Amino acid sequence: xxxxxxxxxxxxxxxxxxxxxxxxxxxxxxxxxxxxxxxxxxxxxxxxxxxxxxxxxxxxxxxxxxxxxxxxxxxxxxxxxxxxxxxxxxxxxxxxxxxxxxxxxxxxxxxxxxxxxxxxxxxxxxxxxxxxxxxxxxxxxxxxxxxxxxxxxxxxxxxxxxxxxxxxxxxxxxxxxxxxxxxxxxxxxxxxxxxxxxxxxxxxxxxxxxxxxxxxxxxxxxxxxxxxxxxxxxxxxxxxxxxxxxxxxxxxxxxxxxxxxxxxxxxxxxxxxxxxxxxxxxxxxxxxx
Numbered sequence: 648x649x650x651x652x653x654x655x656x657x658x659x660x661x662x663x664x665x666x667x668x669x670x671x672x673x674x675x676x677x678x679x680x681x682x683x684x685x686x687x688x689x690x691x692x693x694x695x696x697x698x699x700x701x702x703x704x705x706x707x708x709x710x711x712x713x714x715x716x717x718x719x720x721x722x723x724x725x726x727x728x729x730x731x732x733x734x735x736x737x738x739x740x741x742x743x744x745x746x747x748x749x750x751x752x753x754x755x756x757x758x759x760x761x762x763x764x765x766x767x768x769x770x771x772x773x774x775x776x777x778x779x780x781x782x783x784x785x786x787x788x789x790x791x792x793x794x795x796x797x798x799x800x801x802x803x804x805x806x807x808x809x810x811x812x813x814x815x816x817x818x819x820x821x822x823x824x825x826x827x828x829x830x831x832x833x834x835x836x837x838x839x840x841x842x843x844x845x846x847x848x849x850x851x852x853x854x855x856x857x858x859x860x861x862x863x864x865x866x867x868x869x870x871x872x873x874x875x876x877x878x879x880x881x882x883x884x885x886x887x888x889x890x891x892x893x894x895x896x897x898x899x900x901x902x903x904x905x906x907x908x909x910x911x912x913x914x915x916x917x918x919x920x921x922x923x924x925x926x927x928x929x930x931x932x933x934x935x936x
Contacts, residue, residue, distance in 0.1 A: 658727075658733055661729050662734060665759075666758060666762045669766055672692070676693065677769075678691060678692060679691075681705065681706060681766060682702075682768075683702060683768075686699065686702075688701070688919060701918050705915050705919075712908060712912075713911070714811060715815065715904070716908035716911065717812075718904070719904030719907065720900070720908075723861065723862040726806070726813070726863060727863045727864055732798060732805075733863050734755065735752055736846050736865055738752060740865060749799065753791070753795055755794075756791050757787070757791045759790075760790030760791040760793075764787050768783050802846045803846055803847045806859070813859075826857070826860045826862070826886050827852055827866055827883050827886065828852070829882060829883050832853075835853070840872070841865075841883060845865060845866055846863060847860070847861065867884060868881075
């Protein structure tokens, strides 16, 4: 069923994990946190002393490594199976009432923003002190506004122009990119639902391949909802039916992508080397007892 493309288990699971991770801690050490307050990097309930500069370098290394590594392994499948904006698209498809739609998106944006800030400060402390409107709370408000604006107003503009993942995917020399295609033109009734439901402005799947396609599958779902009335399947489907998220494209790209991810991990350990500390903080003495 095409509808499984939108509400894929990977999309729901990864979003839930992203929201859950900041709450997981053991002996006051989190599963993953860039703890600027106590100058330490916390990973898998282990804490490493790190200066502010080191934490920033780690964040940059993670961002660049994941950006390149994921593009070379799962390619545009990230957009349809992992990106939170695909959940926003699914909500728009399911909820027609504009007030309920706005409130649902606003709540989702708030939870996403709260979780993002919780990777830099304790989620429990942030929750308890949220009404005090400290700096962390203000950042949650700013991110909530930004996410809501992207999901409701600027998604097409963001996805096709500003999104760094899309930018890297567009410039990488990947042959035969996975996309959706339109077939059996004689059965099309020109309802235009596929175009109306597409989150990218002026993208018409009926015109053929478009580099801006974000693999969300909304066009497939829209077409299926119409064609099932005529006892037919969707006229829109993936170009390469034998590919999935674990078999995106060439083997060489996989090797390069995995190599980049490994180098990212090595670089993070290099950054954490104590000999490269530009400042020594003694608040973490307990870590070395």
